[in-house]
Amino acid sequence: MTPLFQLHNLSKCFGATTAIGNVNLNIARGEIIALIGSSGSGKTTLLKLINGQHIADEGDVTLAGKKITEQSNKELRRARSEIAYIPQDLGLVKSLKVFQNIFLGKVGRISTLKMLKHFIFPPKNELLTVHKILQRVGIDDKLYHYTANLSGGQQQRVALARSIYQGAQTILADEPISAVDPARARSLIKLLIEISQEHKLTLIMSIHNIELAQEFFPRLVGLKEGEILFDKTTVSQTELDELYQLSNKQLTQ
Ligand SMILES: Nc1ncnc2c1ncn2[C@@H]1O[C@H](COP(=O)(O)OP(=O)(O)OP(=O)(O)O)[C@@H](O)[C@H]1O
Ligand SMILES: [Mg+2]
Structure with missing residues (x-):
C-alpha cells in the first residue's frame, strides 16, 4: 500500500x-x-515540512x-484540513472560551462569517459534539470557561479536542507536553495514543522525554543535526548516548 x-x-x-x-x-x-x-x-522543521508549512x-x-x-x-x-498540527505553544487563543477554541478546528472549512456566528450563537448540535469530545478528553466541565483560566495540562486537552473536532486523519504534535508535570505528561500521551488508535489516526509527535517515548511509541525516529540517526522500534542506551552527544561543532558554539 x-x-x-x-x-x-x-x-x-x-x-x-x-x-x-x-x-x-x-x-x-x-x-x-x-x-x-x-x-x-x-524536529519542528520536519513536522512543518510534513504539514506543508515549510517548503x-x-x-x-x-x-x-x-x-x-x-x-x-x-x-x-x-489535505491540510486532514492534518491537525499542535504546535509547541499549543496555538490556542487564550482570550476565547474553550468551545470557541475548539470551533477554530474547522477554520478554513467554514466561512469566517459562519465561524463568528457560531462563536456568538453556538448551534446546539455543534456544542453537543464539542461536549462529547471534551468528555473524551476529560474536561467537559470546562466547555464555557475562558481558555486562559485553564491549567497547562487542561489547555493541552483543549488542543487535542480541537484536532478531533477538526476531523483530522493525522495529528502532528510538537512536544505538547513540555509545560506539565511528569504524571500529567504521561496521561496526556496515553490519551493521545488511545484516541489515535480509536480513530485510526496517524500520529507523529516530537518528544523530549525518552522514557515516555520508549514506553508508548512503537516507532522511534532519532534526528541528529537534521539527519536520521535511527528509525526503530527499540533503541539502546548507546544509540541514545550518540543521539544526544554534542558534536565538536556544538561544543564550540
Ligand atoms: N525560522 C527559522 N529561521 C532560522 N533558523 C531556524 C528557523 N527554524 C529553525 N531554525 C534552525 O533550524 C535548526 C532546527 O530547528 P528546529 O526548531 O527544527 O529544532 P527542534 O528539534 O524542534 O528543537 P527543540 O527541541 O528545541 O524544539 C536549529 O538550528 C534552528 O535554529
Ligand atoms: Mg521544536
Whole structure:
C-alpha cells in the first residue's frame, strides 16, 4: 500500500544552518511515531515540512502518492484540513472560551462569517459534539470557561479536542507536553495514543522525554543535526548516548 507520507531526500536550510538534511522516511496510515533528538536537531522543521508549512529546498514530500508541490490549491487545502498540527505553544487563543477554541478546528472549512456566528450563537448540535469530545478528553466541565483560566495540562486537552473536532486523519504534535508535570505528561500521551488508535489516526509527535517515548511509541525516529540517526522500534542506551552527544561543532558554539 502507498504510504500516507513519503519524504524523499528532503532538505531544508535556514541561512547557513541545515535544519533538515537529506531525510528519507515513509509513514503509513495509522502509524504512531515519536520524533526524538536534542534541541535544534530539526524536529519542528520536519513536522512543518510534513504539514506543508515549510517548503523543502531539496527533495519532496508525497502525500497519499502525490507530491505536495504538484497538488492544486484545492487538493492542498483538503489535505491540510486532514492534518491537525499542535504546535509547541499549543496555538490556542487564550482570550476565547474553550468551545470557541475548539470551533477554530474547522477554520478554513467554514466561512469566517459562519465561524463568528457560531462563536456568538453556538448551534446546539455543534456544542453537543464539542461536549462529547471534551468528555473524551476529560474536561467537559470546562466547555464555557475562558481558555486562559485553564491549567497547562487542561489547555493541552483543549488542543487535542480541537484536532478531533477538526476531523483530522493525522495529528502532528510538537512536544505538547513540555509545560506539565511528569504524571500529567504521561496521561496526556496515553490519551493521545488511545484516541489515535480509536480513530485510526496517524500520529507523529516530537518528544523530549525518552522514557515516555520508549514506553508508548512503537516507532522511534532519532534526528541528529537534521539527519536520521535511527528509525526503530527499540533503541539502546548507546544509540541514545550518540543521539544526544554534542558534536565538536556544538561544543564550540
Ligand atoms: N525560522 C527559522 N529561521 C532560522 N533558523 C531556524 C528557523 N527554524 C529553525 N531554525 C534552525 O533550524 C535548526 C532546527 O530547528 P528546529 O526548531 O527544527 O529544532 P527542534 O528539534 O524542534 O528543537 P527543540 O527541541 O528545541 O524544539 C536549529 O538550528 C534552528 O535554529
Ligand atoms: Mg521544536
